[in-house]
Amino acid sequence: MSPLRYILEKEFKQIFRNPAILKTIFILPVIQLIMLPMAADYEIKNINIAVVNNDHGTLSTDLVQQITASNYFKLVSYTNGFNTAMESLESDRADLILEIPNNFETSLFKEKEASLFLAVNAINGVKGSLGAAYLNNIIQNFNQSFRNKELVPGRFNEIPQIQISSSNWYNPKMNYRIFMVPGILVLLVTIVGMNLSSINIVREKEMGTIEQINVTPIQKFHFILGKLIPFWVIGLIVMSVGFIVAWLVYGIIPLGSYFTLYFFAAIYLLVILGIGLLISSYSENQQQAMLVTFFILMIFVLMGGLYTSIDSMPEWAKWFTKFNPISYFIEVMRMVVLKGSNIKDILPQVLAMLGYAVVINIWAVLSYHKRS
Template sequence: MRNLTFLLQKEFRQIFRNPTILRMILMMPIIQLIVIPLAADYEIKHISISVVDQDHSPYSRKLVQKMTSSGYFQLVEYTQSYPQALQTVGDGKTDIILTIPAHFERDLIKDNKAKLHLAADAVNGVRAGLGTAYASQMIGDLNREIREEWMVLPKFNELPQIDITSANWFNQHFDYHLFMVPGILAILVTMVGAFLTALNIVAEKEVGTIEQINVTPIKKHEFILGKLIPFWVLGMVSITMGVIVAFVIFRILPLGSYLTLYAFAAVYLLGILGIGLLISTFVDTQQQATLFSFFFMMVFILLGGLYTPIESMPEWAQWLTRINPPAYFIKVIRAIYIKGSTLTDLWPDFIAMIAFAIGFNALAVFNYRKRSA
């Protein structure tokens, strides 16, 4: 116990003597937590549209006005030439081309049907898909308005109508900040825990102090705990600062208990720190540790459910998320913030995090003992 105390004193002094580490632990997550949710807007607006109007009728002008006044479309070009509009797509100025053919209004009145053509720049598939969906919905709204104008009904005869009411549970106003901020907080804590812990031990290897430690009476598990506990404490501080930033900047508070949040964070940090310690046992330089950490962070982010729902991933990817610790913590922290979930509700995830913490730290201790014997 005395050896562990000396190691903890050494680690905290070493950390506080290095202002770069403190800035990375404290300032970097705060700045990223503010900037990323403001930039990563899920709502796509100002879709550029070029209109090829070969009809110039009241109905065609009404359709163009309806789309441009919605706030989702920005009119780039209004022309009669489709090749000219297509050139703006090639130049990257237009996302959607709406072609209104000649005699559009006449065909609609005479034959009760007319055709429109939508062409989308599919380089950005998400933007093209949403733009086409928005445009199709507005065309459908115009079609319904026209049908209501033409409809002739007997007096006092009511048109059968189905009313749809909806309720948006947990996120009534579709505020994407409520969804993104907790997930980004989980990823930032992961970066701080795994990356800095790996670099810390590798730095000891590079300067040669780890050999001096190995010849002392300090036991291997004491050495691991001495490296793990300081960053665990700083990780909990980072979580606290993230919670404060989420409230001050985005006015987001967890609906669930803070005790539940910190219980999960404490166990999760132990697992993530174990990953950093495990990485450090396989590498000899900080450059190697950085590359390994970067590789794992890419996997954590892409398979964590931060941007892409896990349920929409291929089946093999969904299996990989079951051994991906951030996937559990992102799910948990969102459930606590948005749904007010309790420890009882999230008990299977808590057990999984305990298993990760025990497993990764046990592997780190075992592998460190084997390589330094």
């Protein structure tokens, strides 16, 4: 029996004897994949709005009704005084203030134009900007509807308009969860793989079993492979469980081939597990390994394109993402799941991960020193 087989047998027995690892593999990813896509949503709803209506005409009332009838806004204040509405904004009871002037309807009919004032609570910049964009869109639709209804020769300038017909490819219904679930699945596979592998070798140090292994004739690359392969298998199992949950809960079935996804995941896990083993080799105890892993994961996740578009990042951050394995897998996952891309389409990402895997795992082998 080869030395590698002995190590693999030992590692698998240790894994399946540890109930905490089994829960980490099968239970936590399922709970997280169900909860995270429901909570992590770019779409802002229930935006609190305070309306100052100084006009009280038919048009201003209709406008307020259209705003409150949408799923985005919740009317928390309807007053005649701007100071009262401002108090709501300052006390965080309102996110937006819309002020309608007292001559709104008259100006619209006689002067062919009218002005509205919008104040936005920009402490939460994302919520403020999206809320203002939603409100602007509602006002524009209201304006267009009014023009179409009241348009007669001489009342309004008949300005030529361009009508746009749009078609949403790859995600026709603009379902946010279809976009997020593949990325979150990448995150879960990464967290499970890197966390488990990063404490593996250092746990042997703390238990004292590393010295027993060191006096055996096992080669360093056999030892690293024995530590890597079990968690590589576990990573693929976690990914499979994630696909089952995505199908059962969200009805997501990849347009592309599962083979393409598993092919790239197999290479990607070599990188992630290699980083984990590298951390474990240099760490003196499990606490140190977990802290370093947490630090690296936070940077990888926040700059991986899951929540923030890489194209909107500054140039230095874009260069960093070229060394961030998570960004490659998120991109590949979305390409295959949403667009149906094949191996030829993801070839640049495959080559980048292969190069990354070779460098990291050679480093992991060289970093492990046998001591008598």
